[in-house]
Amino acid sequence: MRFAIDIGHNLRYDTGAIGIKPEDELTMAVGTKLSELLEKAGHTTIDCLPDSAQGLKDSLAKRVRKANIAHANVFVSIHFNASSSGKAYGSEIYALSRLGKRIARDVLDEICQLGYYDRGVKSANFYVLKHTKMPAILVECAFVDSAKDMALLDVDKMARAICQGLIGEVPLLSEKTPGKLIVTHKTLLKPSTEQSGYISKKEMRAIDPGEYQLLNAEAEEEGHFWIEIKGIEGQWFIFSGHCQILT
């Protein structure tokens, strides 16, 4: 899979929170380690941190563009939190899409196993979540101004937990009873939720009408399914108007 790794801030006009430790330093350390772990596990990573930006909006837009152009399968933005009171602590993850929220939950479970307080999976219209074309999560690993969190923080363990949440034992698709896919029109299978116009032909797979054995299927938003077909490698996104799923 292709993971777009967005190391938060670290730019002029886009600097992170300052607490007991600076957010910039921590997002850089965790994001770099996370990319290394994903690559080691055989995945591709896209570094979304731009070289420079003319302002905050430009910084965010460039990050999103990098992920979209690379057709990443999942976008992961790494941040650390700060609170005005200095009393908040724990870990939380933001996501908007259904699949994003599921990935967020898996990642948060892993992080919280390290001892961080579980602040939950949340939704907010953050620019990078709204404008990326793939499932996206924004991880607020811990609070930079919490003595408790900063004492607990081990960059390697944090990166490992996020990596485990992304690619761990938890499959991307649920293990329902496999069913049958009845394709009623010649149609294209897509490798992601992006619109066809943004996906190169090479990455899509045409299938003819007929019956196919499914290994996995899950309904996704807007009348689409995520499916895994026996004999056709990988997980595909298909428009439900062109098929029927019998379980």
Ligand SMILES: [Zn+2]
């Ligand atoms: Zn941040």
